Amino acid sequence: MRFVETWIPATLVSTRDLSPGIREFLIRPDQFDVTAYPVGSHINVSVTIDGLPETRSYSLVGEASPRGFTIAVRRAEDSRGGSRYMWQLAPGARLDITRPASLVAVDWARENYCLIAGGIGITPILGAAQALARRGANVILHYAVRSRADAAYLDELAAMLGDRLVVHASDEGKRLDLDALFASLPKGALTLFCGPMRMLDAARHAWIGTGHPLSDLRYETFGSSGTLPTEAFRVRLKGSDVELEIPRERSMLDVLNASGFEVISDCKRGECGLCAIDVVAVDGEIDHRDVFFSDHQKQSNAKICTCVSRARGTITVDTLLRADAV
Template identity: 40%
Template structure:
């Protein structure tokens, strides 16, 4: 019954809205069925005026037993869907949401914790840092971003955690040196018992994962939460062909293959919608342009072969000097 309570749809009323940073909106909800949200949890929110567009947002703060849940949403420059709808919210508006869902739990008992946030990824780690401070744990909070103006909760976190915060800002000439960070963990006396939790752009997470493996640190001690909007190429329109169904479907810059297929009435299997679980994996039978893998399910060698992709986050980009028009992916749905 507890699982049903967390996943059932309920109404949530917007009680506060404010800017958390440039392009980042802080939204406080009062859910119909309050439930405390543990660190690392998220809620699924239906946006798009009831057309079934669902987005997952980390719970930044859970207050008064879950009666007030704080989310923060970064506006995508190409959004006409999820983030744009969330930024239009005003006090008194209502949303259809789930209860707190946990895919990124904070473990108990590690000798040391390192939390790494890239940009809006900080939203998944705010509550974790607070929990570690209350426990009296040994922890470090690493915040990285393009500029201070776009880094949400920067001042609040610095005030709460003091010298445990490390701030890296690209336009100030202090970008995060991933290998230096991981090498420092590897050299420490508690290296085998240090857990690293990270959330942010896929490029940052790939770099941390690669360095972690190269330094021989335990794979089980690296934990992550992903944002499917991260990618190596700007989002652009492309075509998906389904030879088995004789269908061709356009995927707009602000939607995913999975959502485009759903909207076209093509049934698919999915779960996390963040490129983590692999349930929506499809076979690539042909492609013009470049497959932009944005998942953390496939290995680097699998991504290089591009024989399959995750429908929920992967995209296609037209190759430089290639044929005119949008990229085309031919897929076989399993």
Template identity: 40%
Template sequence: MAVSQTQVWQSATVVEVSEIARDIKRIVFAPEFPVKAEPGSHIDLLVQIDGEDVQRSYSVVDSSEDGSRIAISVFKAPLSRGGSEFMHAVSVGDSMRITQPLQNFPLRVGAQKYVLLAGGIGVTAIANMASVLRRIKADYRLVYVGRSRDAMAYLGELAELHGDRFSAHIDDEGTSLKIPELLADVDQDTELYMCGPIRLMDAVRRTWIERELDLPNLRYETFGNSGWYDPEEFIVRVPKLNLEVLVPTDRSMLEALEDAGADMMFDCRKGECGLCEVRITEINGVIDHRDVFYSERQQRLNKKMNCCVSRAVTSPSGVRTDSASGPAVVTIEPN
């Protein structure tokens, strides 16, 4: 059972497609019912996967003042569940079904200081925030983290636009971000907005808590394909529903259970809201918690998981061994 914001679906025409970094395409739509996208907003789209319409969410990078043009950027993930592959095949002139902009990650104007942290394709959720803060002359820093320069979308444009307020940390150039240094001069009057891989976000959150900074000032959005381990297929058992389902590497537990006919509760599908929470009654393997809903202590307990993003793997290393007799198995009770 889906529980979400009111979604106004509309037709939209693809008016621009360009490759802006390695495996990243910028796609611009002309929507049927234009609405300006505020910073931190996203749109949902219907993509075709195995002949079926599937809903996917993408952050809005920017939009025109009147909303007649709205842009997203899509990374073609090597472990894609099909959505990014579909989006990388669209062409100018194609018509798609999209929602009007939706908001789960709002920028609060009025803080004394801001730190904006973007990891990889997470820059799509952060770039528009930085533009707004620049325009209103706020006190802000924009920090962009990536593995290599050629895989960082909008790197040159952001550096030019934000000048000395911008810094880039690039792993293969030996300038990887050090979280303690990032937060060294952050105080209780600073709000930090971040979007990126779970490892980056978890490291920031741990240090934030250690420094006893105000938790409401730490705001974030994540994406569900980032985890601690590479995805493996695993088995989920739901005794109350008499179900045993194999979850493939390119499907989430939530999607696999829906495919099997289970009526599931969910909203964000990104591990943020906790609505898809299920209770774990038995586990043969290790839970790869990919959510940002639970605290570190709750994740260690392994009593519950967010089935929209979290998975099971066979070993704590995330690497299958010769002794592994089969996939990991998790037995659950839906809420």
């Protein structure tokens, strides 16, 4: 069960390859009113995977434009098929999308801003860089990429920021030292981060370790591939003899709901915690892929976010669904 989303029809106007693995899409809703949206907002796109409708979120690149919504999609190889679906679209294709929504609030009254992007995480950060550069704010962008050839928007960012753009390309041996970076930031600096989960974990530890308030680190991740390989696992329902198999390509949330063990959910990204249920026993290992629970809560294994988290082996859960209460 999920809260209702309002879909609006739109057309794919054009595409442009930004790197061998990243493609930009310009999408124009049929009724387009060019209302400004907070930078870093995203839209949801209805994609088709194995003939079934699914939703994937994509950050809007840059500030609002009369041309339409710009997104950039990385072709994910180890994937259920959302990005593959996007990549096979040709200009003129019809799409259903949602209106922009924002997950990260930017406080514009700070003196210093630090922007950090890891790989495709540059998409929501670019608009913030644009807006801050235009305001003449003291901003620096650290962009961590595998190689410059893999990176998107390097020329645009260099033109916008000059030497306030620092590229950390791992094939050039330039790794981003988050401890040193955060130690050098003045108190009161606001950091906006978007990158993979492991990089976010490192950023959170370094941020706290260097004494900055956690509320001054604002972040978004695009969903996590976790620390264990994505494989099938089994879920036992407490107080029943039901045991479900969660296949590699489906979430625990989807399987529980499809089997009649209803779990409410909202974001489906491991951020809101609404789909969390109790874990009663673990015969194997849980791979917590959410950003909702603290490290301590994850270690205790008392709850699991069913939308993104997975396991190895068999776990026993309590969905709190009581047949006599339905």
